[in-house]
Amino acid sequence: MKINELVRILKPELFIPGMQSGTKPAVLDELVQPLVTGGFVRSKGLVIETLSKRETLGSTGIGKGVAVPHCRTLAVSDLHIVVGISKKGVDFDALDKKPAQLFFLIVAPPLDGNNLYLPVLGKVVESVRDSKLRQAMIAAPDFGSFLKAIQGG
Amino acid sequence: MTRNLIELMVLYQDLDLMLKETAEAEATMGFEMEGREKLRKAMDDIAKNISPRFLRTYQRLHTRFKRPIVPVQNDVCLGCFAKLPTSYGEKGRKDQMIYTCEQCGRILYWVE
Ligand SMILES: [Zn+2]
Numbered sequence: 043m044k045i046n047e048l049v050r051i052l053k054p055e056l057f058i059p060g061m062q063s064g065t066k067p068a069v070l071d072e073l074v075q076p077l078v079t080g081g082f083v084r085s086k087g088l089v090i091e092t093l094s095k096r097e098t099l100g101s102t103g104i105g106k107g108v109a110v111p112h113c114r115t116l117a118v119s120d121l122h123i124v125v126g127i128s129k130k131g132v133d134f135d136a137l138d139k140k141p142a143q144l145f146f147l148i149v150a151p152p153l154d155g156n157n158l159y160l161p162v163l164g165k166v167v168e169s170v171r172d173s174k175l176r177q178a179m180i181a182a183p184d185f186g187s188f189l190k191a192i193q194g195g
Numbered sequence: 196m197t198r199n200l201i202e203l204m205v206l207y208q209d210l211d212l213m214l215k216e217t218a219e220a221e222a223t224m225g226f227e228m229e230g231r232e233k234l235r236k237a238m239d240d241i242a243k244n245i246s247p248r249f250l251r252t253y254q255r256l257h258t259r260f261k262r263p264i265v266p267v268q269n270d271v272c273l274g275c276f277a278k279l280p281t282s283y284g285e286k287g288r289k290d291q292m293i294y295t296c297e298q299c300g301r302i303l304y305w306v307e
Contacts, residue, residue: 084306088202092209098234099213100227110226114212116205116266119306137227151306152212152262153273160220167224 043161045169045193051123054185055080061128069132070094070111073124073147088117089149103136108170112148112163121150121158127180143180199291204253205304207241208264210234249293256301266306275299
């Protein structure tokens, strides 16, 4: 997957530049909310519960201040990515113990026609590897700046 | 748990697929995957809240289909693409009952 294919999936209404939550469950709730507002999910509770159970498998806090909570669930009909930025950071049980500041929530249906789920997940993980770009993404004040940052500044 | 029957069953299936499908690929991306047993236990707890009759229906279907519960869109079963009666959807969206596709027998979940 190319970065512009990932960028094409991102939506301004699914971008939260100033996350308020201070705990892991609150973060999941805050990230799912724009999907509910946008009418992208049938059941908010079901999505949150599936995401929480995914965390049981192992934290999606991948370290370096990034968390990628994700799941497949029948409660959505299409793949969606919600991007959230927390200035203060939230403990997400990451291996390196660093608080997470940059969140990518990825939800997809079990039957995803183009089979985008794993490629998208892989591309997101790859896109945050570069520390300069990561910092630029965390510092992005708006959607436009974020898109610029994720595409290499 | 206040969740209704169909949502519990959907949750059960989503977690079942989660354990089977993505673990290996995600591990190679650098995700921690240590909690398989914990997740399996969580699934057992969810199963306890599903009445045995419906759990049996799910398990019987599971021997034939990878996904016993399928979404319905525009009155079409996305398991076999049969057109369902519109009245089905009106009931299925709000009822606590479990509805199955007349053609393939899969359990239906109205996503919209
Ligand atoms: Zn069918």
